[in-house]
Amino acid sequence: MEQSGEYRIESPAEAVWAALNDPDVLARCIAGCQSMEKVSQSEFRAKVKAKVGPVSASFDAELTLSDVDPPHAYTVSGRVKGGPAGFGRGSARVELAPDAGGTILRYHVQGSVGGKLAQIGSRLVDGSARKLAEDFFAAFAEIAVEPQPR
Amino acid sequence: MSDQGIGQRVKRREDVRFITGKGRYTDDINLPGQAYAVFVRSPHPRARIKTIDASAARKAPGVVGVFTGKDLAADGIGALPCGWLVKSKDGSDMKVPPRPPLAIETVNFVGEPYAVVIAETLGQARAAAALVETDFEELEPVVSLAEATAGPQIHEGIEANRCYDWELGDQAAVDAAFAKAAHVTKLEFANNRLIPNAIEPRAAVATYSAPTEEFTLYTTSQNPHLERLILAAFVNLAPEHKLRVISPDVGGGFGSKIFVYPEETAAAWAARRTNRPVKWTADRSEAFLSDAHGRDHLTTAELALDAAGTFLAMRVRTRANLGAYLSTFASSVPTYLYGTLLAGQYRTPAIHVEVEAVFTNTAPVDAYRGAGRPEATYVVERLVETAARETGVDPAELRRRNFIQPDQFPYETPVALVYDTGDYQASLEKALKQIDYAGFPARRKVSEAAGKRRGLGFSCYIEACGLAPSQLAIQLGAGVGLYESGEVRVNPTGSVTVFTGSHSHGQGHETTFAQIVSDKLGVPFESVEVVHGDTGRLEFGLGTYGSRSVAVGGSALIKASDKIIAKGKRIAAHMLESAPDDVDFDEGVFAVRKTNKSLTFGEVAFAAYVPANFPEDLEPGLSEKSFYDPKNFTFPAGCHIAEVEVDPETGVVVLVRFVAVDDFGEVINPMIVEGQVHGGIAQGVGQALLEHGIYDESGQLVTGSFMDYCMPRADDLPSFEVDTTVTPCTHNPLGVKGCGEAGAIGAPAAVMNAVTDALRVKDLAMPASPERVWRALQAA
Numbered sequence: 001m002e003q004s005g006e007y008r009i010e011s012p013a014e015a016v017w018a019a020l021n022d023p024d025v026l027a028r029c030i031a032g033c034q035s036m037e038k039v040s041q042s043e044f045r046a047k048v049k050a051k052v053g054p055v056s057a058s059f060d061a062e063l064t065l066s067d068v069d070p071p072h073a074y075t076v077s078g079r080v081k082g083g084p085a086g087f088g089r090g091s092a093r094v095e096l097a098p099d100a101g102g103t104i105l106r107y108h109v110q111g112s113v114g115g116k117l118a119q120i121g122s123r124l125v126d127g128s129a130r131k132l133a134e135d136f137f138a139a140f141a142e143i144a145v146e147p148q149p150r
Numbered sequence: 151m152s153d154q155g156i157g158q159r160v161k162r163r164e165d166v167r168f169i170t171g172k173g174r175y176t177d178d179i180n181l182p183g184q185a186y187a188v189f190v191r192s193p194h195p196r197a198r199i200k201t202i203d204a205s206a207a208r209k210a211p212g213v214v215g216v217f218t219g220k221d222l223a224a225d226g227i228g229a230l231p232c233g234w235l236v237k238s239k240d241g242s243d244m245k246v247p248p249r250p251p252l253a254i255e256t257v258n259f260v261g262e263p264y265a266v267v268i269a270e271t272l273g274q275a276r277a278a279a280a281l282v283e284t285d286f287e288e289l290e291p292v293v294s295l296a297e298a299t300a301g302p303q304i305h306e307g308i309e310a311n312r313c314y315d316w317e318l319g320d321q322a323a324v325d326a327a328f329a330k331a332a333h334v335t336k337l338e339f340a341n342n343r344l345i346p347n348a349i350e351p352r353a354a355v356a357t358y359s360a361p362t363e364e365f366t367l368y369t370t371s372q373n374p375h376l377e378r379l380i381l382a383a384f385v386n387l388a389p390e391h392k393l394r395v396i397s398p399d400v401g402g403g404f405g406s407k408i409f410v411y412p413e414e415t416a417a418a419w420a421a422r423r424t425n426r427p428v429k430w431t432a433d434r435s436e437a438f439l440s441d442a443h444g445r446d447h448l449t450t451a452e453l454a455l456d457a458a459g460t461f462l463a464m465r466v467r468t469r470a471n472l473g474a475y476l477s478t479f480a481s482s483v484p485t486y487l488y489g490t491l492l493a494g495q496y497r498t499p500a501i502h503v504e505v506e507a508v509f510t511n512t513a514p515v516d517a518y519r520g521a522g523r524p525e526a527t528y529v530v531e532r533l534v535e536t537a538a539r540e541t542g543v544d545p546a547e548l549r550r551r552n553f554i555q556p557d558q559f560p561y562e563t564p565v566a567l568v569y570d571t572g573d574y575q576a577s578l579e580k581a582l583k584q585i586d587y588a589g590f591p592a593r594r595k596v597s598e599a600a601g602k603r604r605g606l607g608f609s610c611y612i613e614a615c616g617l618a619p620s621q622l623a624i625q626l627g628a629g630v631g632l633y634e635s636g637e638v639r640v641n642p643t644g645s646v647t648v649f650t651g652s653h654s655h656g657q658g659h660e661t662t663f664a665q666i667v668s669d670k671l672g673v674p675f676e677s678v679e680v681v682h683g684d685t686g687r688l689e690f691g692l693g694t695y696g697s698r699s700v701a702v703g704g705s706a707l708i709k710a711s712d713k714i715i716a717k718g719k720r721i722a723a724h725m726l727e728s729a730p731d732d733v734d735f736d737e738g739v740f741a742v743r744k745t746n747k748s749l750t751f752g753e754v755a756f757a758a759y760v761p762a763n764f765p766e767d768l769e770p771g772l773s774e775k776s777f778y779d780p781k782n783f784t785f786p787a788g789c790h791i792a793e794v795e796v797d798p799e800t801g802v803v804v805l806v807r808f809v810a811v812d813d814f815g816e817v818i819n820p821m822i823v824e825g826q827v828h829g830g831i832a833q834g835v836g837q838a839l840l841e842h843g844i845y846d847e848s849g850q851l852v853t854g855s856f857m858d859y860c861m862p863r864a865d866d867l868p869s870f871e872v873d874t875t876v877t878p879c880t881h882n883p884l885g886v887k888g889c890g891e892a893g894a895i896g897a898p899a900a901v902m903n904a905v906t907d908a909l910r911v912k913d914l915a916m917p918a919s920p921e922r923v924w925r926a927l928q929a930a
Contacts, residue, residue: 057280083280086193112848115193115260119435119854122846 001090001126002110007137011145013096013103017071019144020094029139031132034058042068048080050132053124055116057085072096086115105141109133155669156884159821164399164660173399176353176368181427184355185214187417188275189430190265190282191439192257195291195511195849196304199255199264203283207267210281212274214424217416218265219254227251227419230410231384232476235627236314236485236507244314247305247509249475251385251412251419257286258304258474259513260851261439266416268424291511291849295448295471298508304474311509313472313481318489318565319502327463327500331454335537341525342916343446343471343843344836345859346518348655350401351432352441354414356421366394366686367418372403372653373693376630378685380410380478387418397683400655404833405517406441407655408695409478413440438854443843444518446471447484447525453498453533459543461552463500466492466529470507470515477516481507486626487522487614487696493563494530495574495610495787496552501564511849517695519833519894520613527611531899535608536912545608545903546582550575553610556877567614569785570880572813574610577875581789581811584871590793603796604806607903608789611896615888616701616784616879633779634698635689636706638667638714640772642759644752645677651691652703653683657890658822659699665818666704666884670711672738673751689775697786697888700818701879706778708883713774718754720768725749725757784879784887788812790831790896792904801924803839803905809871810896815879815887823889827872830893836862837894838901840917860917 009016019025023044027036032049039045044063050056063078077091090111097104112118113125121128154160167173204216229248236244253264265282269275292301292311299310328334355368365388371377374395382390400407417430432440448469454462470484489503534552538545553574554561561569590606597604617623620631637649648667652659664678681687694703719733722740726733726747734741741748749757758772793807810827817823840860844853853859878885898916905918911926 084190084276112850114848114850116435116854118846118850118852119260119439120857122850122852122854123858 001112001129003130003133004106004108005133005137007105007141008099008102009105009141009144010102012101013071013098016096016103016105016144019140020074025140025143028143029136031135042066052117052128053121055085055121057082082117084116086113086117088113088117105137107133107137154665154675156665156818158665158819160661160665160675160819162658162661162822163664164658175350175399175401176355176370177431179355179368179398181355181357184427184429185268185270185424186272186275187420187428187430188267188272188279189263189413190267190279192253192260192262192264194257194286194288195260195293196289197257197286198289199253199257200285200287202265204265206283207278207281210274210278212270213278214268214270214426215420216265216267216278216282217420217423219250219252222252222416222419223250223254225419225423226386227415228384228386230412230415231380232481233478233629234482235629236316236481237627238314239317244481245308245312246476247308251415259511260849261436261513262474263412263416263440266420268420268426268428292509293511293845293847293849295446295469295508295510298510304509304511308509313476313507313509315504315506316485317502317504320500320564321502323500324463324465324502328452328454328465331462332457333455333537333541334452335533335540336450336452337532337536337913338450339532339913340915341445341447341449341528342837342841343515344444344518344841345438345843345853346404346406346441346444347437347861348402348404348406351434351437352407352411352413353431354417355427355429356418357427358422358425360425363388364392364394365418365421366396367414368396368398369414370400370407371395371397372400372407372655372695373691374653374683374685375651375688375691376693377410381415381418385415387415394686396686397653400653403655404519405444405521405695408693409442409516411440435854438859439851440513442477442514442516443473444515445525446515449529451529451533453537455537455541459541459548459551461496461498464492464498464533466503468503468505470505471512472507472509473512473514474509475514477514480514480516482628483517483522484525488526490565490567491523491526491612491614492530492565493567494527495554495572495612497554498552499564503565512845519830520891521696523613523891524834524837524895524898527609527895528899531609531611532902535903546578546587549578549608549610568782570782571877572785572787573875573877574787577787577789577811577813578610580873580875581791581809584811584873585791585793585807585809597795601798603798603908604794605796605904605906605908606791606793607900607905607907608791609896609900609903610789611892611899612785612787613697613891613895614783615697615786615891616780616882617696617698618780619782620779630692631779632692633777634702634706635691635775635777636703636710637689637773637775638707638710640714640755640758642756644673644755646671646673646679648678648680648707649688650680650682650703650707651688651693652699653691653694655694657694657699657826658819662700662818662822663704663707667707667711670708671714671751697890700884700886701784701882701888702778702780704818704884704886705780705882706776709776709778710774713776714772717772717774718751721754721758722749724765724768781881784815784882786812786814786887786889786892788892788896790900792897792900794901794904794908796905796908796923798927801920801922801927803918803923805835805839805866805868805901807868807871808897810893811873811875812889812892813875813877813887814889814892815876816885817874818884818886824872826889827893828870830891831870831897832862832867833894834897835867835901838898838916838918840866842917
């Protein structure tokens with residue numbers, strides 16, 4: 001599974017970067033996110049309730065940031081465990097580019113799934129992942145322009 | 151002749167309960183105090199189990215217990231064995247990796263169970279299973295069959311993941327024949343992995359009586375005695391006499407329910423451990439992951455011909471996928487049920503076959519309807535059809551030139567079998583007439599005028615059924631004899647209870663076997679009851695697979711009935727004051743020759759249980775047993791012809807016609823035989839056009855539901871045109887050969903020969919999906 005996308009956000013790159021590193025913002029952008037905590041400077045932990053085709057479960061995600069180049073880019077990679085629903089793993093490269101007062105956010109995601117997700121969801125995973133990503137960045141594009149509490 | 155005797159189209163008596171929802175399947179059985187098992191399965195194709203934390207699961211509502219492989223091992227439960235020892239070319243034994251019912255240190259395929267949760271309700275067991283926290287160390291899996299020997303080693307001590315490297319036939323003779331051949335046809339292809347998909351998934355209900363130390367296991371087995379034998383002798387669950395295995399109504403098996411599986415074993419053990427009846431019923435997802443899959447070969451095959459189109463030799467190299475472990479009969483399928491069939495219906499004088507069987511991190515692969523014989527037929531019949539096209543000889547004519555002739559039987563093949571009888575040209579000619587072979591070019595023109603492609607393909611298959619002469623099977627490595635038992639118990643009122651060690655899971659034995667005994671003893675069909683599938687009620691049995699039931703189990707009933715008649719004659723002779731040798735038995739009447747003195751079967755039966763003044767050497771009662779051990783395999787054979795129309799715009803293949811002319815020897819119930827043929831053809835067409843079990847590169851099963859694994863449906867199939875020819879089997883008392891697998895054996899080659907004919911391509915991989923067909927047309 002592999003996909004890419006691009007969004008324009010009406011906010012300067014520094015602000016977008018700050019939002020990308022803010023667990024509260026991230027939590028609000030993920031539908032079904034039950035918790036999101038920043039464990040260290042480069043690690044997040046999250047619990048997300050999600051549905052992929054006929055498989056719905058509560059997933060535990062562990063995310064690690066690497067190749068961090070503030071405020072331009074990072075790679076977030078991680079593992080998602082859903083107990084009997086199976087697991088997923090993958091990484092996303094997120095890049096920011098200033099664009100006439102706003103910011104262009106580009107992302108490229110690659111990942112794979114296993115267990116029940118693969119068994120009965122494989123045909124639906126791409127579509128579900130695309131929707132998750134689109135929903136995430138659409139929400140993020142809106143939330144990231146809000147003034148963030150400091 | 152009775153209208154319900156041998157040869158009659160008697161409606162299946164069991165269907166009344168099946169089609170009115172009154173069947174009694176394993177999942178219909180509920181015992182007081184029953185708890186439910188849910189298995190925790192590996193999401194990884196290959197991983198080391200570092201820790202299993204079941205503490206949260208144990209505290210979950212309703213949980214009776216959570217057990218792992220270590221718990222079973224601590225209780226002395228052993229590994230699941232493989233029942234057939236195959237030796238490599240160098241004489242060494244095949245390599246057998248231990249297969250504990252629940253994985254202990256490593257998991258080796260997605261779906262392999264490593265823990266079981268027992269809870270008060272199914273929902274509670276499921277919820278608790280989700281709480282089992284397992285820390286895996288993922289290992290690189292071996293997924294590709296082609297690269298399996300070069301991949302990481304899956305099992306300790308099994309180098310190159312090779313179970314065995316087997317051969318059969320005379321390699322030097324084959325090489326010499328190829329050296330002087332005028333033409334060589336060569337094909338390389340895969341035989342696609344199939345997932346069996348019986349309507350009823352596997353299930354078990356187990357109960358243990360602590361005071362008597364007795365188990366009763368209700369389960370979906372095709373051979374309950376074999377299940378009991380293995381659980382007692384190898385797995386160490388309980389002594390054989392303390393274990394009763396009952397296979398009630400079973401909704402289809404197709405081979406996948408022959409085997410002794412981890413889940414049934416663990417559920418039975420858990421019944422003792424928890425002192426509760428335990429029920430487990432697989433859901434469809436579990437069936438896809440954990441039922442033994444079928445086929446999965448990679449083959450290179452060559453046929454050498456002389457200038458006249460006479461077959462000189464055949465050379466076959468196959469790599470067979472065994473999956474992660476050796477299932478119960480897995481080793482025999484790509485060897486003795488495959489290599490031995492490569493002579494087909496032909497006089498090919500020299501054949502050499504090599505089979506390398508390997509382990510991969512996929513579900514175990516074992517017998518599935520046809521088991522080895524569909525793979526062999528595919529090799530032979532794709533080669534023959536391709537050779538005909540390459541040499542410009544009509545494919546029917548090329549076959550005629552090479553058939554074993556009726557006067558050559560018994561015929562010893564170069565691959566270890568002795569065919570007892572057959573008339574292969576007779577079935578070919580009948581099939582040609584039925585399909586109107588002469589009219590095919592005109593039909594093709596009509597299709598082409600409509601922008602379609604039309605093709606026709608043959609498959610003249612042979613199978614070895616009626617498994618099996620015990621002496622030969624044991625010589626070849628079988629761990630059991632392959633006879634069958636039968637008991638005919640005549641009740642005092644003259645009704646008859648028949649006990650057979652065969653097992654019916656859709657085949658209609660309750661009807662067929664009643665026809666046999668009713669016909670033989672001259673008692674009404676309605677007065678004959680057939681009992682099967684219960685180790686507590688039957689002497690012994692080896693179950694149903696390999697189209698063996700009537701040939702072996704039916705023959706045992708004939709032998710037992712012969713003993714009934716012999717005893718009946720002694721009783722009649724005593725009552726009629728005559729000598730047993732002077733008593734004839736015909737159509738239910740015992741009569742003293744050349745007199746008007748006679749007794750009905752019912753009168754003799756009653757006398758047997760109300761024995762007035764019997765002499766000392768005449769025991770009361772009228773009940774006889776027999777163990778029938780066949781002298782040879784039976785060799786059903788026939789000719790299948792498929793005609794397809796392909797839409798080049800969409801790549802969709804429509805199977806327009808399918809003609810099957812089969813020689814099953816004598817036929818007990820033509821209607822049931824036709825039903826067996828229909829079902830077999832549907833499965834064979836499924837393999838050719840629709841079905842494919844696929845693991846992705848990371849070892850995940852991506853065809854794990856009916857969304858992605860395409861089963862044949864009524865609208866994929868034409869109305870089949872089936873007929874028979876008859877050469878009676880020469881060595882069993884009924885003259886029967888077996889019909890259960892023929893359709894699945896013959897159909898794939900017929901359909902693919904037709905598809906490649908329509909596309910005018912040399913080869914195309916199964917299943918011939920619209921995408922593959924369309925791509926092949928674009929490339930051509």
